[in-house]
Amino acid sequence: MQEITQYLESNRDRYLDELFEFLRIPSVSTDPDRKDDVVRAAEFVADQLRLAGIDKVEIVPTDGHPIVYGEKIQDPSKPTALVYGHYDVQPVDPIELWESGPFEPTIRDGHLYARGSADDKGQVFIHFKSAEAYHKLGKPLPVNLKYLIEGEEEIGSPHLERFIRDRQADLKADTVMISDTAMFARGVPSICCGLRGLAYFQIDVQGPSGDLHSGSFGGPVGNPAFELARILAALKDDRGRVTVPGFYDDVRELTEQEQQEFASLPFDPEEFMKETGVKALNGEQGYTPLEQFWSRPTLEVNGLLSGFTGEGAKTVLPAKAMAKVSTRLVPDQDYRKIARQVSDYARSLAPDWVDVQVSYLHGGKPWVANLDHPALKAASRAVKRGFGKRPVFQREGGTIPIVATFDELLGVPTVLMGIGLPDENAHAPNERLLLEHFYAGIQSAAYFLEEFSEA
Amino acid sequence: MQEITQYLESNRDRYLDELFEFLRIPSVSTDPDRKDDVVRAAEFVADQLRLAGIDKVEIVPTDGHPIVYGEKIQDPSKPTALVYGHYDVQPVDPIELWESGPFEPTIRDGHLYARGSADDKGQVFIHFKSAEAYHKLGKPLPVNLKYLIEGEEEIGSPHLERFIRDRQADLKADTVMISDTAMFARGVPSICCGLRGLAYFQIDVQGPSGDLHSGSFGGPVGNPAFELARILAALKDDRGRVTVPGFYDDVRELTEQEQQEFASLPFDPEEFMKETGVKALNGEQGYTPLEQFWSRPTLEVNGLLSGFTGEGAKTVLPAKAMAKVSTRLVPDQDYRKIARQVSDYARSLAPDWVDVQVSYLHGGKPWVANLDHPALKAASRAVKRGFGKRPVFQREGGTIPIVATFDELLGVPTVLMGIGLPDENAHAPNERLLLEHFYAGIQSAAYFLEEFSEA
Numbered sequence: 001m002q003e004i005t006q007y008l009e010s011n012r013d014r015y016l017d018e019l020f021e022f023l024r025i026p027s028v029s030t031d032p033d034r035k036d037d038v039v040r041a042a043e044f045v046a047d048q049l050r051l052a053g054i055d056k057v058e059i060v061p062t063d064g065h066p067i068v069y070g071e072k073i074q075d076p077s078k079p080t081a082l083v084y085g086h087y088d089v090q091p092v093d094p095i096e097l098w099e100s101g102p103f104e105p106t107i108r109d110g111h112l113y114a115r116g117s118a119d120d121k122g123q124v125f126i127h128f129k130s131a132e133a134y135h136k137l138g139k140p141l142p143v144n145l146k147y148l149i150e151g152e153e154e155i156g157s158p159h160l161e162r163f164i165r166d167r168q169a170d171l172k173a174d175t176v177m178i179s180d181t182a183m184f185a186r187g188v189p190s191i192c193c194g195l196r197g198l199a200y201f202q203i204d205v206q207g208p209s210g211d212l213h214s215g216s217f218g219g220p221v222g223n224p225a226f227e228l229a230r231i232l233a234a235l236k237d238d239r240g241r242v243t244v245p246g247f248y249d250d251v252r253e254l255t256e257q258e259q260q261e262f263a264s265l266p267f268d269p270e271e272f273m274k275e276t277g278v279k280a281l282n283g284e285q286g287y288t289p290l291e292q293f294w295s296r297p298t299l300e301v302n303g304l305l306s307g308f309t310g311e312g313a314k315t316v317l318p319a320k321a322m323a324k325v326s327t328r329l330v331p332d333q334d335y336r337k338i339a340r341q342v343s344d345y346a347r348s349l350a351p352d353w354v355d356v357q358v359s360y361l362h363g364g365k366p367w368v369a370n371l372d373h374p375a376l377k378a379a380s381r382a383v384k385r386g387f388g389k390r391p392v393f394q395r396e397g398g399t400i401p402i403v404a405t406f407d408e409l410l411g412v413p414t415v416l417m418g419i420g421l422p423d424e425n426a427h428a429p430n431e432r433l434l435l436e437h438f439y440a441g442i443q444s445a446a447y448f449l450e451e452f453s454e455a
Numbered sequence: 456m457q458e459i460t461q462y463l464e465s466n467r468d469r470y471l472d473e474l475f476e477f478l479r480i481p482s483v484s485t486d487p488d489r490k491d492d493v494v495r496a497a498e499f500v501a502d503q504l505r506l507a508g509i510d511k512v513e514i515v516p517t518d519g520h521p522i523v524y525g526e527k528i529q530d531p532s533k534p535t536a537l538v539y540g541h542y543d544v545q546p547v548d549p550i551e552l553w554e555s556g557p558f559e560p561t562i563r564d565g566h567l568y569a570r571g572s573a574d575d576k577g578q579v580f581i582h583f584k585s586a587e588a589y590h591k592l593g594k595p596l597p598v599n600l601k602y603l604i605e606g607e608e609e610i611g612s613p614h615l616e617r618f619i620r621d622r623q624a625d626l627k628a629d630t631v632m633i634s635d636t637a638m639f640a641r642g643v644p645s646i647c648c649g650l651r652g653l654a655y656f657q658i659d660v661q662g663p664s665g666d667l668h669s670g671s672f673g674g675p676v677g678n679p680a681f682e683l684a685r686i687l688a689a690l691k692d693d694r695g696r697v698t699v700p701g702f703y704d705d706v707r708e709l710t711e712q713e714q715q716e717f718a719s720l721p722f723d724p725e726e727f728m729k730e731t732g733v734k735a736l737n738g739e740q741g742y743t744p745l746e747q748f749w750s751r752p753t754l755e756v757n758g759l760l761s762g763f764t765g766e767g768a769k770t771v772l773p774a775k776a777m778a779k780v781s782t783r784l785v786p787d788q789d790y791r792k793i794a795r796q797v798s799d800y801a802r803s804l805a806p807d808w809v810d811v812q813v814s815y816l817h818g819g820k821p822w823v824a825n826l827d828h829p830a831l832k833a834a835s836r837a838v839k840r841g842f843g844k845r846p847v848f849q850r851e852g853g854t855i856p857i858v859a860t861f862d863e864l865l866g867v868p869t870v871l872m873g874i875g876l877p878d879e880n881a882h883a884p885n886e887r888l889l890l891e892h893f894y895a896g897i898q899s900a901a902y903f904l905e906e907f908s909e910a
Contacts, residue, residue: 031765031766093763097665154769155767156768198770200770208731208732208733209731211552212731212880214755214882215653215783215852215853216851217748217877218753218755219695219737219753220744220747221731221736222733222735225756225759226756228684229683229756232681233689272675276663276664276672277663277774278664279808279810280806280807282674282676282677282806282807282808284674292675293675298673298674300673300770300772301680301773302763302772303764303771304760304762305759306758306760307758307779308546308548308779309758310546310548312485313611313655313657313757313781314546314609315653315755315781317757318757318758323680324763324764324768324769326770328670352734352735353733353737354733361767361768362768397672398670399670399770422671425665425666425667427668428665
């Protein structure tokens with residue numbers, strides 16, 4: 001194993017060069033103009049797998065962006081890990097807030113800045129390099145490896161479930177390994193053992209058939225921007241609770257033990273406010289911030305657009321107004337049921353004089369891990385060796401819908417061994433990855449292959 | 456006079472060519488990139504005045520866009536009319552909704568489509584042609600004429616008051632003639648005898664210092680888009696009344712006679728709903744639509760912007776959210792007092808966890824005319840001759856702040872002889888002007904010179 005770790009150490013510069021190349025590809029899956037770039041990113045992943053000695057590599061077309069699949073069966077008697085990750089990235093807007101180009105990887109103060117550096121190119125990359133080290137040194141892999149790297153994670157993985165169902169036999173594995181989450185804090189290596197689900201909506205309010213002069217028409221002609229504001233404002237009450245009828249019906253409350261575990265983790269509200277730049281904390285009354293992030297459902301407004309938004313003043317009565325709204329869900333909420341509830345309730349708030357349309361865009365299931373599973377224990381030992389420190393078991397407020405899908409379709413437990421950080425702007429300008437964690441992550445990924453073989 | 460009317464008739468094609476040239480200049484005063492185009496429009500106006508034989512024409516620079524001033528003193532013993540208008544236009548967004556380019560004048564079904572066709576290039580243009588006819592035919596003007604054509608009306612005329620104060624002696628006149636309003640309906644020529652005032656604001660809500668992942672931060676980190684929605688929703692109640700404390704304190708109620716006059720005008724709610732494309736009428740309870748438009752103050756949301764507004768889904772917790780909001784005011788509301796009230800109230804609605812800034816962008820005073828003034832009576836006779844039908848006296852829901860300024864600074868009554876129509880999209884895509892009214896307007900403008908000389 002020492003040979004492996006030394007190899008990983010001495011190849012750092014090359015890894016960085018290759019990751020830079022990966023990050024330069026603007027594989028924004030939500031943008032139809034980037035379709036070719038998304039394909040280029042898939043090809044890059046396939047090349048990386050070939051470089052790592054994965055002997056069966058396919059780029060599988062879907063009705064959307066392709067899925068890259070690879071496998072190397074070293075010894076059928078050994079356990080098998082299926083590495084999942086994604087090569088697509090979030091949009092870059094607002095582009096003007098980036099300090100360096102989103103697709104021009106740049107190192108500043110030990111951080112690698114680029115769209116996709118943390119989510120997920122920089123993270124999935126560590127699992128290419130762990131295998132590659134064994135291959136380059138001519139050593140057999142301690143476990144069997146399969147790779148499933150998709151290009152539609154940021155748009156809700158619309159074609160992945162179909163692929164998994166079609167290839168259920170190929171995908172047989174003992175664990176799914178995913179690095180796509182954030183550690184609890186810098187220098188606090190973490191295994192994530194819970195995720196929230198998601199239901200994402202667009203609300204469109206239509207007033208008059210065209211924009212009108214607000215002075216000549218305002219009043220008798222209802223204002224869709226105002227009505228949208230009224231609908232949004234009615235979706236949460238003064239105590240931070242979502243008002244959608246039935247929304248909390250299936251929420252599993254934390255056990256006393258879970259509450260104590262959450263409370264034992266270091267969370268400094270002052271530090272958190274400084275990091276995020278807010279003057280005071282908000283949220284659902286009666287729950288700590290960590291409880292809110294990890295175990296409580298929320299509703300957020302993700303975007304607003306209506307009428308005149310330029311410099312200065314334009315006295316327009318807008319024809320329409322749009323909001324992007326998402327809910328985060330916890331066990332045992334069902335995102336399909338929540339989607340219906342939110343949609344019905346938002347529409348019920350619409351007055352006669354406007355049309356309100358609620359479009360459900362995508363969703364994902366919430367998930368919690370089984371802490372006693374050998375794969376989770378192996379990952380815990382691997383992270384301890386890679387980072388030199390025992391990992392904490394935390395949850396994540398975000399959503400990786402595929403985790404629940406693996407659970408359901410393959411019956412395989414997932415290990416979330418993320419090396420990102422909460423302040424790395426995964427979905428915002430100036431996304432970054434701490435290089436020190438990237439290198440420790442590569443080591444951990446290699447240790448995992450060894451630890452898991454003994455599990 | 457017959458010679459004049461025949462001349463006006465036979466020059467229609469040339470008038471249209473010249474107006475097209477005027478409309479092709481994208482003189483959007485709110486857009487700093489259009490500064491040169493705005494100057495070009497000023498030069499076009501100056502050329503038009505020279506063509507009309509106005510012998511003193513100046514382009515007066517200001518700290519913003521220039522003011523075009525011209526005068527011809529035919530006979531100091533005759534009355535003097537000061538023609539006011541503006542050569543700047545509204546922005547064109549949303550550009551994708553225009554059926555032909557906003558600066559490519561196009562005639563369809565008897566309407567001239569272009570930004571500025573109705574507001575105000577096409578309307579001010581009729582007063583160039585009335586004077587030109589006298590000049591070309593070698594006839595003395597029946598009255599003295601002065602012209603004050605500005606380039607900042609759409610941004611609140613920030614430099615006009617200064618100009619009027621500086622040139623008070625030059626601007627001495629017996630009436631101010633403005634064509635910048637809409638007629639009551641097609642074929643219903645109108646004189647406008649009341650305008651609402653305006654106070655326009657931008658509300659900026661700042662949450663975290665940068666955009667964050669909504670799943671990882673939402674809840675404890677307050678959402679500025681949601682808080683903005685909550686603030687906006689709180690600005691009006693369920694009966695359509697503005698909730699800003701003190702907002703209605705100075706509102707002058709209609710007299711019974713005014714109520715009866717309003718009620719005597721033809722207003723068909725079904726027709727109005729069809730025209731505007733709304734399914735039901737909204738607004739302040741207890742007032743008819745015309746009462747609301749002309750005699751009741753309102754508050755409208757003119758624009759919204761926050762977070763992700765593209766195609767698809769992005770789970771961002773936005774750092775900031777912005778709304779454009781404007782109030783329309785009636786006698787005797789003071790726009791400065793209202794600006795303070797709205798600003799104080801909106802800020803008072805902000806919770807601890809966001810910063811709310813309310814910027815007052817611009818405003819204007821409400822106004823009502825004296826129906827017994829000779830200039831108004833002359834205009835009424837002129838319109839009757841030009842359109843072949845006695846005009847109705849109506850009010851306008853919009854704002855021409857300069858009318859109140861002329862009243863206050865020059866003590867001169869204004870005549871609002873508009874030839875636009877309410878559905879001509881003055882501030883919206885596909886702005887247009889009915890050509891039949893344009894030609895009748897040119898005749899009316901010429902008749903006015905004669906009628907006013909006898910007043």
